[in-house]
Amino acid sequence: MDKGAKIYVAGHRGLVGSAILRRLQAEGYQNLVLRTRKELDLTDQRAVYRFFEEERPEYVFLAAAKVGGILANATYPADFIRENLLIQTNVIDAAYRYGVKKLLFLGSSCIYPKYAPQPMKEEYLLTGPLEPTNEAYAVAKIAGIEMVQAYRRQYGFNGISLMPTNLYGPGDNFDLETSHVIPALLRKFHEAKVSGRWEVVVWGTGTPRREFLHVDDLADAALFLMRHYDGEEIVNVGVGEDISIRELAELIAKVVGFRGKIVYDTSKPDGTPRKLLDVSRLFSMGWRPRIPLEEGLRQTYAWFQAHVAEARGARGG
Ligand SMILES: NC(=O)C1=CN([C@@H]2O[C@H](COP(=O)(O)OP(=O)(O)OC[C@H]3O[C@@H](n4cnc5c(N)ncnc54)[C@H](OP(=O)(O)O)[C@@H]3O)[C@@H](O)[C@H]2O)C=CC1
Numbered sequence: 122m123d124k125g126a127k128i129y130v131a132g133h134r135g136l137v138g139s140a141i142l143r144r145l146q147a148e149g150y151q152n153l154v155l156r157t158r159k160e161l162d163l164t165d166q167r168a169v170y171r172f173f174e175e176e177r178p179e180y181v182f183l184a185a186a187k188v189g190g191i192l193a194n195a196t197y198p199a200d201f202i203r204e205n206l207l208i209q210t211n212v213i214d215a216a217y218r219y220g221v222k223k224l225l226f227l228g229s230s231c232i233y234p235k236y237a238p239q240p241m242k243e244e245y246l247l248t249g250p251l252e253p254t255n256e257a258y259a260v261a262k263i264a265g266i267e268m269v270q271a272y273r274r275q276y277g278f279n280g281i282s283l284m285p286t287n288l289y290g291p292g293d294n295f296d297l298e299t300s301h302v303i304p305a306l307l308r309k310f311h312e313a314k315v316s317g318r319w320e321v322v323v324w325g326t327g328t329p330r331r332e333f334l335h336v337d338d339l340a341d342a343a344l345f346l347m348r349h350y351d352g353e354e355i356v357n358v359g360v361g362e363d364i365s366i367r368e369l370a371e372l373i374a375k376v377v378g379f380r381g382k383i384v385y386d387t388s389k390p391d392g393t394p395r396k397l398l399d400v401s402r403l404f405s406m407g408w409r410p411r412i413p414l415e416e417g418l419r420q421t422y423a424w425f426q427a428h429v430a431e432a433r434g435a436r437g438g
């Protein structure tokens with residue numbers, strides 16, 4: 122990917138896409154092709170073909186998808202399977218047809234079986250039943266992995282697939298119904314602190330364990346693999362360590378400065394009991410994450426205060 126290469130970042134306003142865009146811009150890439158969803162709906166196959174025919178990007182980072190936390194996945198499975206199948210099928214096929222040199226597809230750690238041995242190696246894919254709360258999303262992601270591999274085998278198309286663990290960082294979705302746990306808890310603790318409430322409700326039992334990667338580290342890994350990896354095998358992207366939701370809640374309370382009580386709403390789902398990736402494939406290539414969790418949470422909280430809490434305050438929300 123030379124600095125003049127024409128690069129399409131699909132989903133450049135999302136958590137991951139915006140981090141990849143920041144990183145590309147910081148490294149001096151200027152020939153970037155960007156479209157908002159309003160300008161190009163990636164579920165519309167004809168529009169996607171027209172776009173690739175006109176723009177002819179050389180590299181594609183596919184970071185557009187229907188994404189959400191445990192409750193959104195469990196409540197809207199039809200949207201998750203439909204939109205993700207359409208977006209990824211259209212973009213991967215158009216990339217192949219219109220001569221893209223390399224495409225990077227993003228899966229997720231939820232593609233692995235619910236009770237996979239921990240940490241989860243890439244070869245555990247399709248070895249057991251999935252977690253029901255995100256089965257529709259996971260099946261779409263697994264189809265995307267298969268499609269990238271099939272296009273490599275049949276057509277020699279250079280697509281690679283990354284399986285990131287749970288991500289967080291600036292630009293995340295802070296909506297309490299649809300977000301992932303980190304943005305939800307940052308917001309809940311912040312709002313409790315500023316309004317003087319003494320209790321914060323955390324979903325589930327607090328016992329599930331999750332692994333969290335800052336999105337700037339994910340963007341770093343995405344560029345690293347775009348440059349150095351051309352294989353068919355999927356690659357896990359994570360930090361190699363996990364923590365319980367209870368420990369996470371206590372850490373976020375500390376970061377935000379909330380000193381009240383944390384209560385657990387066990388009517389909400391826990392989801393997969395544990396999701397820790399085996400990252401030895403990626404680490405053996407020489408890549409390492411740089412941002413420790415507490416530092417990443419402090420930086421994300423500062424971003425939330427400046428961009429989300431401030432804007433809501435200004436709107437009186
Ligand atoms: N967040 C996480 O914890 C994880 C994410 N991933 C993967 O990373 C990728 C990016 O996720 P993330 O950045 O978190 O998601 P976001 O929801 O933050 O961003 C998704 C982006 O996709 C765009 N998009 C969605 N639907 C369409 C459409 N029909 N046409 C055009 N654009 C569309 C959105 O546009 P708009 O802004 O206009 O709505 C948005 O920019 C996904 O593949 C996801 O599965 C993997 C593991 C964990």
Ligand SMILES: C[C@H]1O[C@H](OP(=O)(O)OP(=O)(O)OC[C@H]2O[C@@H](n3cnc4c(=O)[nH]c(N)nc43)[C@H](O)[C@@H]2O)[C@@H](O)[C@@H](O)C1=O
Pocket residue numbers: 189190191192194229230231255258259286287288299300301302303305306322323324325329331366389390391392393396
């Ligand atoms: C990235 C990943 O994200 C999803 O899977 P998940 O890991 O279960 O994601 P989550 O961040 O929503 O929850 C993690 C844990 O945290 C608990 N939890 C506590 N309190 C809140 C809370 O307030 N909000 C949320 N969302 N969760 C909470 C929650 O009950 C669960 O035990 C899938 O979409 C999946 O498809 C996927 O790819």
